[in-house]
Structures are given as structure tokens and as C-alpha cells.
Amino acid sequence: MNISTLSYIKLHLEALTYTEKEFGKSHINYRKLLFQLGNLYRHISQYEKALQTLLNLKENIQKSIGISNNEYRMCLNSLAISYRANGDYEKALRILLDLKESIEDKIGNQNSDYGICLGNLANLYLTIGQYQKSVDLNIQALEITKNINGKDDSYYGFCLNNLALSYQAMGQYEKAMPLMIESFKIAKKNKGKEHSLYAMRLGNLALMGSLLNASKEALPMFLESIEVAKKVLGKEHPFYATLLSNLSLLYINIG
The missing domain is CATH 1.25.40 (Serine Threonine Protein Phosphatase 5, Tetratricopeptide repeat)
Structure with a gap:
């Protein structure tokens, strides 16, 4: 287990305690810390802790500011990713399909929230072996992300990588290789x-x-x-x- 990540988690837990005491659980900083903590737990494969943290965040957002906001959509995306990582694919799929429909209804299908949801849905389809669905969704997510943030964006690289992995799983290595190289270059440049x-x-x-x-x-x-x-x-x-x-x-x- 990575020492630096454990140190970050300890700091986040301390910051949560302080923020709750000084500002209360409904404060935006408290919610930000919960979101980061949930993602840190997932990063070190502590999926149950990640899920519980993100479920607490979901409830907090609902009570504090409602569900028609970017915070709630980001929380649902992270929650779905954590369910996928924990092997609970049905819950992950249900969250992402509902989220996709909700975003489309409320703010349309040409925005970063929609692109991120499509990319995460594509990644889930890749995990469960529905490769053509993954390919189709990744191509859509790539186009949206490129139009909004450009080709150097980290999420564009994420979608490129997943598209490459889908082609790889289908045995289409010649299609996969250039996408994987481009995805690698983006990660190297950004991280x-x-x-x-x-x-x-x-x-x-x-x-x-x-x-x-x-x-x-x-x-x-x-x-x-x-x-x-x-x-x-x-x-x-x-x-x-x-x-x-x-x-x-x-x-x-x-x-």
C-alpha cells in the first residue's frame, strides 16, 4: 500500500473532523473532502470504504443542495466507478444509465458531464465484455470531450485508452495500438x-x-x-x- 496515499487519507480524515466542527456537514468544503476521500480509498482498492464514503456524500448533497447540480452528478459517477471496481456491475450500470438519461433531459448531450458519463459507461461495458457497446460510447465521449476540452485533456486520454482496450479485446490490435500510444503520450504530458x-x-x-x-x-x-x-x-x-x-x-x- 502506498505510504503517500495513506498520509493523504489521514490528512483528509483530520480535515473532515475540523471542517465538521467549524462549519458543519452541509458546508461545501466538507462535501469536497468526502468526495476526495472516497476516491482515495478507491485508489488503494479499499472499495467498501470508498462506497460508504460516497454513499454518505450522496445523502449529504441531496439534503444540502438537492440533485440538480454538478456535485451530485460527479458523486454518482464516482459511486458507479467504485461499484464497478468492487464487482457490483448491476448497481454501476443502473446508476450510469439513470445518470445519462438525467443529464440528457436536464442539460443536453453536448457537455462535459454527459461525456464523462458516456466514458464511464463505456468502461463498464468493457469490463463486462460488451465490447461493441464500449467502442460506440467511447467514440461519442471522445468527440464530446475533444470539442469541449481539446485532445490534451486527461479524460480524452481516458476514453482513448478504453477504446484501445476494447479493440484489443476484440482482437483488432492494429486499431488499438495508435490509440494506446496517443493515450500514453497524454498521460505522460499531463501527469x-x-x-x-x-x-x-x-x-x-x-x-x-x-x-x-x-x-x-x-x-x-x-x-x-x-x-x-x-x-x-x-x-x-x-x-x-x-x-x-x-x-x-x-x-x-x-x-
Whole structure:
């Protein structure tokens, strides 16, 4: 488990206690801290804590400012992501489909909230093996995000990566590879080399190289990805184990 993340969690818990005492639970800063805390718990794979924190936030937002606002929509997106990560796909799907319909009805389908919802829905479809649905939704999310925030946006990179993974799962490696490279470049530019996103995108790129029989190119990428993941995520994180497994398969293929 990453020490830095644990330190952030401790600080957030202390800040929550202070904010509740000084301003009360209905204050916007209290809600922001809850949102960040829920995402931190998910980052270190403590999904039950993430879900409970985000469910508390959802109730807080409903009582404090209602449901027709960006805070509530962001909370629902994070809640759905946490349910997906915890393997509760039905709950995640229900939240995202309802959210998609709600956003479309209230503010239309050409805004960042709608694009984010589509991207998260596409990622869920990727997880449950409905690859063509994932491809179609990612393409829509990419177009919306590009029009609003441009191609350097982190969420544009997220959708590119998921689109590439969908093509990869369908065996369409030639389509996947350029998308994965572009996604990796965006992560490197926006987050730098000492970030979990860099490690994950590099690991995905290494796996793609392995699938395309480019073992010599894939090996150093795997090794770098493992080193960064160990440093920023820790050895107990599921992605670290995935990288080690993929590296071992590469070594077998190399012989």
C-alpha cells in the first residue's frame, strides 16, 4: 500500500473532523473532502470504504443542495466507478444509465458531464465484455470531450485508452495500438513519469507490444511500468500483480 496515499487519507480524515466542527456537514468544503476521500480509498482498492464514503456524500448533497447540480452528478459517477471496481456491475450500470438519461433531459448531450458519463459507461461495458457497446460510447465521449476540452485533456486520454482496450479485446490490435500510444503520450504530458496513470498506460502499451510479437520493445516498457507502479501504488495494488503476471508471460514467449 502506498505510504503517500495513506498520509493523504489521514490528512483528509483530520480535515473532515475540523471542517465538521467549524462549519458543519452541509458546508461545501466538507462535501469536497468526502468526495476526495472516497476516491482515495478507491485508489488503494479499499472499495467498501470508498462506497460508504460516497454513499454518505450522496445523502449529504441531496439534503444540502438537492440533485440538480454538478456535485451530485460527479458523486454518482464516482459511486458507479467504485461499484464497478468492487464487482457490483448491476448497481454501476443502473446508476450510469439513470445518470445519462438525467443529464440528457436536464442539460443536453453536448457537455462535459454527459461525456464523462458516456466514458464511464463505456468502461463498464468493457469490463463486462460488451465490447461493441464500449467502442460506440467511447467514440461519442471522445468527440464530446475533444470539442469541449481539446485532445490534451486527461479524460480524452481516458476514453482513448478504453477504446484501445476494447479493440484489443476484440482482437483488432492494429486499431488499438495508435490509440494506446496517443493515450500514453497524454498521460505522460499531463501527469509526468512518477504517476500511477503513467505506469498503467505504459503497462497497457507493453502488453500491446507483446500481443503484436514486439517482445524486445515490450520488455523495457514492462520493467519501467513495474518500477513506477511499485513506487506510486505499492506491491499490494492489483495492477502491480497484473504487471508481474504479464511480464512472466512475456518471458515465457521470449523463451
